[in-house]
Amino acid sequence: MTTLWRDEAQSDASARGPDAKGGLPRGTLTIWLLAALALIYLIAPLVELLLAEPWSQVPAALADPQAIDATRVSALAATISTVLVALFGIPLAYALARWRFPLRPIVTALIFTPLVFPAVVSGIVQLLLYGPYGPIGAAFATRGVELTDSLAGVVLAQTFVAAPFAVVAARSAFEAVNPLTESVAQTLGASRWRVFWTISLPQAWSGVVAGLALTWLRAFGEFGATAVMAYHPYTLPVYIYVQLTGLGTPAALPLALVALTACALVITAVLLLTRRSRLPGGLP
Amino acid sequence: MSEVNDPEALAGLRADFTLRRGVFRLRAELSAPPGLTALLGPSGAGKSLTLQVIAGLASIERGTITLNDRTLADASAGIALPPQLRRVGYVPQSYALFPHMTVAANIAYGAPTRLDRHARDKRVATLLDLVHLPGYETRSPHNLSGGEAQRVALARALAAEPDALLLDEPFSALDALTRNAVRTDLRDIALASGLPTLLVTHDLSEALALASRLVLVARGRIQAHGTVADVTERPDTMLAARLLGWGGVIAVTQWAREREGVSVTLACGQTLRLPDGACAQTAKATKATNAWLALRLERLIVSTNADAEPANALRVLRGVVRSVTQAGPFWNAQVALDGAAPTDAALDLPFSAREWPTMGLTPGVSVTLAIPEDAARLVAADTEVEEAAQ
Numbered sequence: 001m002t003t004l005w006r007d008e009a010q011s012d013a014s015a016r017g018p019d020a021k022g023g024l025p026r027g028t029l030t031i032w033l034l035a036a037l038a039l040i041y042l043i044a045p046l047v048e049l050l051l052a053e054p055w056s057q058v059p060a061a062l063a064d065p066q067a068i069d070a071t072r073v074s075a076l077a078a079t080i081s082t083v084l085v086a087l088f089g090i091p092l093a094y095a096l097a098r099w100r101f102p103l104r105p106i107v108t109a110l111i112f113t114p115l116v117f118p119a120v121v122s123g124i125v126q127l128l129l130y131g132p133y134g135p136i137g138a139a140f141a142t143r144g145v146e147l148t149d150s151l152a153g154v155v156l157a158q159t160f161v162a163a164p165f166a167v168v169a170a171r172s173a174f175e176a177v178n179p180l181t182e183s184v185a186q187t188l189g190a191s192r193w194r195v196f197w198t199i200s201l202p203q204a205w206s207g208v209v210a211g212l213a214l215t216w217l218r219a220f221g222e223f224g225a226t227a228v229m230a231y232h233p234y235t236l237p238v239y240i241y242v243q244l245t246g247l248g249t250p251a252a253l254p255l256a257l258v259a260l261t262a263c264a265l266v267i268t269a270v271l272l273l274t275r276r277s278r279l280p281g282g283l284p
Numbered sequence: 285m286s287e288v289n290d291p292e293a294l295a296g297l298r299a300d301f302t303l304r305r306g307v308f309r310l311r312a313e314l315s316a317p318p319g320l321t322a323l324l325g326p327s328g329a330g331k332s333l334t335l336q337v338i339a340g341l342a343s344i345e346r347g348t349i350t351l352n353d354r355t356l357a358d359a360s361a362g363i364a365l366p367p368q369l370r371r372v373g374y375v376p377q378s379y380a381l382f383p384h385m386t387v388a389a390n391i392a393y394g395a396p397t398r399l400d401r402h403a404r405d406k407r408v409a410t411l412l413d414l415v416h417l418p419g420y421e422t423r424s425p426h427n428l429s430g431g432e433a434q435r436v437a438l439a440r441a442l443a444a445e446p447d448a449l450l451l452d453e454p455f456s457a458l459d460a461l462t463r464n465a466v467r468t469d470l471r472d473i474a475l476a477s478g479l480p481t482l483l484v485t486h487d488l489s490e491a492l493a494l495a496s497r498l499v500l501v502a503r504g505r506i507q508a509h510g511t512v513a514d515v516t517e518r519p520d521t522m523l524a525a526r527l528l529g530w531g532g533v534i535a536v537t538q539w540a541r542e543r544e545g546v547s548v549t550l551a552c553g554q555t556l557r558l559p560d561g562a563c564a565q566t567a568k569a570t571k572a573t574n575a576w577l578a579l580r581l582e583r584l585i586v587s588t589n590a591d592a593e594p595a596n597a598l599r600v601l602r603g604v605v606r607s608v609t610q611a612g613p614f615w616n617a618q619v620a621l622d623g624a625a626p627t628d629a630a631l632d633l634p635f636s637a638r639e640w641p642t643m644g645l646t647p648g649v650s651v652t653l654a655i656p657e658d659a660a661r662l663v664a665a666d667t668e669v670e671e672a673a674q
Contacts, residue, residue: 180380183341186367187374188394188444198393202384 049260053253061254070239071258077154077235078219084159085166085215090208093170094200098179108171115164119224122161126229130156153230158219165218166211173207174200206274213270217263236262296480297448299338301347301359310334310504316448316480320471322495322512323484325527329502331484332377335450338482339374340367351447351480373441373479377453379433381425387412387436388421394444411439414473431462438470442477449474449481455490467493488529492516500524503666517658520566523666525578530661532579532631534621539563539575539662548577548662552623556599558660566664574665581633583659586617587652588644599655605645606630615640619651 061067095101096108114122130137130147137147147153177200185199186192201208223237231238236259244252296317303310310330314323323331336342338349340356343364349356351372357364367374382390391408399407412418415435425433434454441449454470455463471494474481485491491498492512499509507524508515519525522533535551545559567575603619607630610616615637618630631653635643645651 178378178380178383180376180378181382183336183339183367184374184376184380184440185382185393186341187339187370187372188440189368189371189396190393191368199382203382205384 046260049253049256053257054250057250058254058257061251062258066234066239067236067255067258070234070236070255071262073151073154073233074220074236075262077151077158078162078216078222080155081159081162081219082166082212082216084155085163086212089163089167089215090170090201093167093208093211094174094196096167097171097174097177111164111167113164114161119161119222120228123157123225123228126156126160126225130229149230149232151230151233154226154233154235157225157229158222161222161225162215162218165214166208169211169214170204170208173204173211176207177203209270209274213266216266220262220266221259295352297338297349297351297482299334299347299349301337301344301349301357303333303337303342303345305333305342308504310337311506312337312501313506314499314509316482316497316499318478318480319497320474320481320483320495321497321499322491323482323499323501324486324488324491325501325507326486330504331486331501332452334501335374335452335482335484338370338448339372339450340365340370341374354447371445371447373444373446373449375434375437375441375449375451375454377456379437379457381428381433381437381440383425385425386421387417387423387425387428390425390436391440391443394440396445407443408439411443414442415439416469429462430458431466434458434466435469438473442473446479449477449479451481451483453484453486455485455487470494488527500527502527518564519578519661519663520564521666522576522578522663525576525661525663529580530578531581531634532577533663534577534579534631536575536577536662546662548575550577550601550621552621552625552628554601554621554623556601556655556660558599558662559657562657562660563662564664567662569664576663576665578661578663579631579655580659581631583656584633585654585656586633586643586645587654588649589652599657599660601653601655603631603651603653605647605649605651607647608645613637617643617645617651619653 092111096104096111117125127148128134130140130153132138132141132146132148140147145152147156181203182195182199185195190198221237222235223241226235227238227241234242236255240252240255240259243255296315298315300313301311308330310333312330312334314321314334323334325331333342337344338356344357344359346359348358348360351370355361355363355365356370356372382393385393388405388408391411392404395404395407408421409418412420415438417432417435417439420428420432420436425436428436434457438451438454451470451474455467458466467490474483483491483494485494496512497510498512498515500507500515502523507521507527508519516528519528519530525533537549537551539546539548541547541560542557545557546563547555547557549555601621603621603624606618606620608615608617613636615635617633617635619633620626620628620630633653635645
């Protein structure tokens with residue numbers, strides 16, 4: 001890296017004038033400063049959280065059965081959501097990346113709908129559909145299945161809001177796969193199914209996993225849509241909000257730490273998964 | 285194959301089809317018996333698309349494709365085998381190695397599933413030996429040179445035990461030194477496989493160096509096909525002549541059949557007499573004004589002594605050296621024919637550095653060009669032939 005800067009500085013020295021001699025070129029310095037400020041802005045709240053954390057109260061807060069339940073609900077629902085997104089979203093992403101069909105640009109734009117909606121609005125539109133008086137919710141309700149204020153409701157809300165992350169990331173990853181590798185695999189005797197599993201997916205793997213990880217994290221942290229669709233059972237974000245409004249920040253801070261730890265664990269797992277993954281015929 | 289009386293009748297690849305891609309129309313009619321057949325033509329001629337069609341990666345509108353005794357596609361019967369059932373080895377221009385697999389896994393990908401792991405490993409090793417890359421099993425495609433990647437791609441295609449090989453511009457991604465080194469290798473491997481091999485190239489010298497048969501394709505249609513000698517020595521159209529290295533193409537104002545051969549009058553006013561065999565059927569079928577004279581410039585016998593009567597006075601053109609140029613070991617003299625308009629293109633005669641000093645060619649010097657029998661051909665203008673084919 002340093003070599004790069006020096007080369008640039010040398011080749012541009014005459015154009016920059018005598019004042020640029022010696023230190024870093026002015027442009028590089030500006031970029032560094034702006035990047036550093038952005039980084040500080042992003043990290044500052046985390047640092048403040050760790051500093052303000054009432055560490056002595058953390059064990060007690062973690063033992064709170066309601067907190068444990070809320071964490072379990074969030075993690076379970078986020079995992080189910082992610083599995084659903086993987087099951088249906090990855091084929092959708094592949095179709096959008098590879099197939100040419102009418103209205104493809106419109107379908108692509110529609111994927112972003114949940115990102116465009118404010119989270120609360122996402123909750124409201126789903127309530128209209130899945131609520132006890134909505135067309136789908138009523139059908140389930142007559143069979144004794146509640147789609148709101150239940151784990152199913154949490155999953156529905158999370159999936160809707162979080163799915164675009166996986167679909168968009170996976171679509172880009174599939175688009176980056178050289179289509180000729182798929183064609184050649186076919187001429188070597190592989191069925192379309194085998195080509196997908198052994199050629200397309202492995203090459204798109206890290207993008208797909210990154211997308212699913214974002215989906216899980218977004219689902220785990222989902223608040224707006226969940227609060228509208230399924231206030232109960234409490235998810236961790238909803239429970240944090242309840243504690244915050246009822247008892248103030250000291251009660252909410254230990255829970256925030258729990259949420260952060262869970263996210264950090266998932267990110268670590270994903271990093272390991274994409275780096276060390278061994279796929280069929282994979283390279284070491 | 286020995287039971288068959290005439291193996292040529294059944295063996296090999298036959299394609300006769302048309303297709304449309306937007307405004308581009310492709311009509312191909314070709315056959316590739318065992319051995320190397322070059323599909324030669326300029327960029328955008330439809331060469332690569334022809335390979336994709338045969339491999340089953342693009343569909344046809346009309347026609348049939350057969351390989352040995354199997355029908356790969358028959359538009360009228362609604363048959364179109366998917367690529368995985370065609371048993372056609374396809375090596376694209378960029379090789380398209382699977383980047384997430386080792387060299388061994390790349391090659392083993394298409395190996396028959398009946399082989400167990402041990403047999404597969406053995407087959408991979410055998411193929412790596414064949415392409416002169418022993419011990420490359422655990423390498424990553426990212427760490428291969430262009431020539432190595434090409435040979436791995438070839439081994440991968442052969443591992444699937446195909447009935448035919450399709451090679452798309454196999455040398456275009458290689459530098460000149462590597463290209464010469466792998467050319468012979470590739471030819472030997474393809475010939476040893478005994479498979480009908482169709483090799484796409486835009487380079488005439490490459491086609492001549494490798495193939496025994498030639499299919500000339502341009503503007504979405506086959507212009508000529510047959511053995512290399514047949515195709516290169518007897519072009520039918522102006523376009524074919526140009527693509528096959530006939531350097532000079534001169535406008536003809538009229539021609540007439542005589543007792544011994546054909547008398548041709550050029551636009552510049554000079555006349556010459558050609559043997560009957562030097563007159564393409566297509567030219568005979570067309571109007572005189574739509575015929576052109578194609579010359580193999582490197583075969584012309586050049587002399588500066590304008591007064592001396594050359595050995596064959598019937599086939600002589602006279603002109604003046606307009607300019608001379610040098611490019612590396614080659615010299616060229618641009619000769620304007622006597623009577624030609626100043627705007628007419630000069631004949632660009634090539635000379636080796638060895639013969640050049642003895643020629644005495646400088647601008648302004650008058651020359652006579654004696655034309656051997658195999659160096660001139662009367663061909664038809666392209667539009668005429670294409671209209672007749674519609």
